[in-house]
Amino acid sequence: MRGFFFLFLFLIFSIPVYGVEFVNFDYKNEYLEPGKTYDLWVVIQAEEEMNNSVVGIYPYGVGSQYIEILKGKDYIGYLPEGVIDVGHFFIHIKEGTPSGDYKVVVYCNYTRDGKKYSNNRVFEIPVRGKPALTLEYTPLIEEGMNRIYIVIKNEGTGTAQDVKIRFEEGENIYALSEGYIPYIKPGEGKAIEVKVYGVGTGMAKLPYILQYSTPYNNLQLVEKSESESIHSKTVTYTYKNQRKVEERGNLVFKIIPSDAVEIEVKNPLLPLGEITNFTLTLKNNYRDTRFTVMVGRYYIGNNKKSLFLRKGEVRNITFTLKMEEGGIKEIPVKVIFEGKEIERNIAVDVIGKAELVLTGVNVEGTGDLIITGDLSNLGTGRARGVLISLKKTEYVIPMKPYENYFIGTLEPNDYGSFELHAKVINETDVIPVVIQYREENNRVVKVERNISVRGMDIYISGKREGEYIPLIFGGLFLLGVLFLLYRVFLGKGSK
Amino acid sequence: MDIKDLILNPDKFFRELSTREPSLLPPFLIVLTLSVLSAIHAYYKFSVIANIFPPDMQELLSMFLVFTLLTSFLGGFIEWVLVAGIMHLISALFKGEGPFKRTLEFIGYGFFPNIVGVLLTIFISYYFLSGVELPTLTMEQLKNPEVAREILASILPKTMKYTMALIEIAVLLWNLVLWTYGIKYARNLDLNRAFIVALIPTVLYLIHRLL
Structure with missing residues (x-):
C-alpha cells in the first residue's frame, strides 16, 4: 500500500508543471550531520511571469521527526519569465538522528492573473551520523610495567574508522605501545591493550592523540568571501573536508606501589x-x-x-x-x-599419588619359593622406577636371580607382573617385600608389604619325613650305653 | 686286643692288658682313626656350609678349610694327651702308681667310643644335610654375625642337634666307663677312686661343651 502511495507521488511530481522549475537544492555538504544547523538553498526558475512568489520547505514522512525547520519560507515576490532566483532556508538536524536519507518537500506559491498557483518537488537530504569517541580506563596502575585496557566507546551516530590512539611523553608515566581499532560502530565500545610504565607513586598524566576518520566526506565551511562588481555580486565559500578527526587529551592515573x-x-x-x-x-x-x-x-x-x-x-x-x-x-x-x-x-x-597394591599373588614351592603376581597402581599418579624386592629376614632369604624385580613405570590403572625367588629356612606366616618407586615429583617412596603364607606348606626342614628316626637311633644308642654302664658297674661286667 | 671285652667287659680287658708291656700302637691307631673320621666329618660339614659364602671369599675359605682339617685331625691327639695328663695328675693325688706311658695307653683305648660316635655323627649329618641348598649370603649379610649365625642355626634342624647331643652324652658316658677301668689298672687304684679320677675330665669336658 505504501509502495503504491510513493508511486502515486512520484507520478504526480514527475509530471512537468508549467510555472516554476526547481533548478537546484543545495546544502553545501555531501552529508548532513545530526546536531548541526545548515543553510539550504533552493534555486527556482520562473517559466512564466510570477507574482507574490514564496518558496518554502517542510520535511516529509519520517524526516519530520528529525529535521527541524528554522527558517522554512523565503519571499521572492515578482519574477519575470525565465528569471532565476534563490530561496534561502535554515534547517537543524536533531541530535541522535539515525543515518538515512530524509525527504524534504520544496514548494513555491505564486499568483498570476489573480489566481493562486503552487508547485512543489521532493528532495532528499542525506543525514549521516558522526562518531563521538570517549575513552574509559581504570585510573589505578601499579608502579612499573602495567598492561591497561582502554575502552574506546563510540557514543555518536556514525561509525569511526581507523581509530588510532598514540601517546606522548607523560608526567610520571610512559606509554610503550599504541592502539589501533579498524572501526567502532555507534553504541559500540572496543578495548585496546596498552603497556604503560609508571614511575614512582602518586598522580600521573599521559597525553594522548586519538585519530579516526568518518566513512564519508565531511565538508565544513571554513571561509566565506564576497566580491562585488558593478553588475554582480559573487560569494565564495571555502570548505574543508573534515573526514579525518584528531582529538587530544590526557589520561590521568594514580600510581600505587607494585606490592600493593x-x-x-x-x-x-x-x-x-x-x-x-x-x-x-x-x-x-x-x-x-x-x-x-x-x-x-x-x-x-x-x-x-x-x-x-x-x-x-x-x-x-x-x-x-x-x-x-x-x-x-x-x-x-x-x-x-x-x-x-x-x-x-x-x-x-x-x-598424583600412586598407590601400588599387590594383586594375584601366587606362592609356589616348598623351601625354595617362586612368588609371582602383579603390582597394580590404583592411585591417580604415575609410579616410575617401580622395583619390588624380597626383604631378607631370619626365615626368608632372597635368592638370585630374582631377589628383586624391576617393573618400570606404572601409569594409573596400570599393572606390572613380577617374579621373586626366595628360600624359606624356618616356619613363617609372611614373606615381606619392599616396593620402591618414584613419585611424579621424583620423591622416592618405599613401602613394605607382607605376602601372607599362613597355612601354606612352604617350609620343609631337611628330612621332614622320618626326621625323628635319627633321634630315636641316638636315644637307643644312649640307652645301650647306659645299659653298658649298668652291666659294667653293677652287673655282669663288674665281676 | 679283644674289642668285645673292651666294649662289654672293660674290667677284664684292662686287667689282662695291664699284665703286658705297655704298647701305644693300638691306642694310637684308635686315636688316628678317630682323627681321620673327625677330619672327614669336619670336611663334609665345611663343604655344606661353605655354600653360604660369596665367591669372593673362596680363597679365604680354602685357608679356613686347611685350618679346620688340621684342628680336627690334631684335636684327637691333643685331647688324648690332655685327658691322659689330667687323669695321671689327679690319680697321683690318690696315690696312684704307674708310668705315664701306661696311662696314655689305657686312656687311648678309652677313645674307642668316640670312633663309634663320630661314625654315627657322620651318618646323621649326612642324613640331615644332604640335599640341602643353602642361599649365598652377601658381604653385607655376612658383616652382621648375628644374621649369619641365625641362618646357620636355622639350617641345622633341631632334631639333628638333639640327636647329636644324645650321641655325645652316650659317648661321654662310655668314655667315663672305659677311662675308669683304664686309670684303675694304669695307676693301680680302687674302682671308686678310679671313677672319681675319670669323672673329673669328663665333667670338665661336659662343662666345656655346655659353654
Whole structure:
C-alpha cells in the first residue's frame, strides 16, 4: 500500500508543471550531520511571469521527526519569465538522528492573473551520523610495567574508522605501545591493550592523540568571501573536508606501589582430584579497601570471593579446585580493588599419588619359593622406577636371580607382573617385600608389604619325613650305653 | 686286643692288658682313626656350609678349610694327651702308681667310643644335610654375625642337634666307663677312686661343651 502511495507521488511530481522549475537544492555538504544547523538553498526558475512568489520547505514522512525547520519560507515576490532566483532556508538536524536519507518537500506559491498557483518537488537530504569517541580506563596502575585496557566507546551516530590512539611523553608515566581499532560502530565500545610504565607513586598524566576518520566526506565551511562588481555580486565559500578527526587529551592515573597486594598460595603442592582447601594468602600494603579475588581456572563452584582488608592486614581466602592432571600448573588469579585489576599466575605442583597394591599373588614351592603376581597402581599418579624386592629376614632369604624385580613405570590403572625367588629356612606366616618407586615429583617412596603364607606348606626342614628316626637311633644308642654302664658297674661286667 | 671285652667287659680287658708291656700302637691307631673320621666329618660339614659364602671369599675359605682339617685331625691327639695328663695328675693325688706311658695307653683305648660316635655323627649329618641348598649370603649379610649365625642355626634342624647331643652324652658316658677301668689298672687304684679320677675330665669336658 505504501509502495503504491510513493508511486502515486512520484507520478504526480514527475509530471512537468508549467510555472516554476526547481533548478537546484543545495546544502553545501555531501552529508548532513545530526546536531548541526545548515543553510539550504533552493534555486527556482520562473517559466512564466510570477507574482507574490514564496518558496518554502517542510520535511516529509519520517524526516519530520528529525529535521527541524528554522527558517522554512523565503519571499521572492515578482519574477519575470525565465528569471532565476534563490530561496534561502535554515534547517537543524536533531541530535541522535539515525543515518538515512530524509525527504524534504520544496514548494513555491505564486499568483498570476489573480489566481493562486503552487508547485512543489521532493528532495532528499542525506543525514549521516558522526562518531563521538570517549575513552574509559581504570585510573589505578601499579608502579612499573602495567598492561591497561582502554575502552574506546563510540557514543555518536556514525561509525569511526581507523581509530588510532598514540601517546606522548607523560608526567610520571610512559606509554610503550599504541592502539589501533579498524572501526567502532555507534553504541559500540572496543578495548585496546596498552603497556604503560609508571614511575614512582602518586598522580600521573599521559597525553594522548586519538585519530579516526568518518566513512564519508565531511565538508565544513571554513571561509566565506564576497566580491562585488558593478553588475554582480559573487560569494565564495571555502570548505574543508573534515573526514579525518584528531582529538587530544590526557589520561590521568594514580600510581600505587607494585606490592600493593601480595598474593601467595599457602600450599603449592596439590593432590590430583578435588581440592577443597586451595588457600590464597592476601596481604594488603595499599590502604583499607575491599578486594575481590577471582580464580580463573580449575575452580568448582564459586570462583569469586570478596574480603575487606585493612592496610597491612593478612588474610586467607579459600577456593575449591579440581585438578585433572599432574605437573606444574598455573592458576590465573585476579585481584580487583578500586577498579584496578591485578593478575597473578599462581604456580602449583599437582602431584598424583600412586598407590601400588599387590594383586594375584601366587606362592609356589616348598623351601625354595617362586612368588609371582602383579603390582597394580590404583592411585591417580604415575609410579616410575617401580622395583619390588624380597626383604631378607631370619626365615626368608632372597635368592638370585630374582631377589628383586624391576617393573618400570606404572601409569594409573596400570599393572606390572613380577617374579621373586626366595628360600624359606624356618616356619613363617609372611614373606615381606619392599616396593620402591618414584613419585611424579621424583620423591622416592618405599613401602613394605607382607605376602601372607599362613597355612601354606612352604617350609620343609631337611628330612621332614622320618626326621625323628635319627633321634630315636641316638636315644637307643644312649640307652645301650647306659645299659653298658649298668652291666659294667653293677652287673655282669663288674665281676 | 679283644674289642668285645673292651666294649662289654672293660674290667677284664684292662686287667689282662695291664699284665703286658705297655704298647701305644693300638691306642694310637684308635686315636688316628678317630682323627681321620673327625677330619672327614669336619670336611663334609665345611663343604655344606661353605655354600653360604660369596665367591669372593673362596680363597679365604680354602685357608679356613686347611685350618679346620688340621684342628680336627690334631684335636684327637691333643685331647688324648690332655685327658691322659689330667687323669695321671689327679690319680697321683690318690696315690696312684704307674708310668705315664701306661696311662696314655689305657686312656687311648678309652677313645674307642668316640670312633663309634663320630661314625654315627657322620651318618646323621649326612642324613640331615644332604640335599640341602643353602642361599649365598652377601658381604653385607655376612658383616652382621648375628644374621649369619641365625641362618646357620636355622639350617641345622633341631632334631639333628638333639640327636647329636644324645650321641655325645652316650659317648661321654662310655668314655667315663672305659677311662675308669683304664686309670684303675694304669695307676693301680680302687674302682671308686678310679671313677672319681675319670669323672673329673669328663665333667670338665661336659662343662666345656655346655659353654
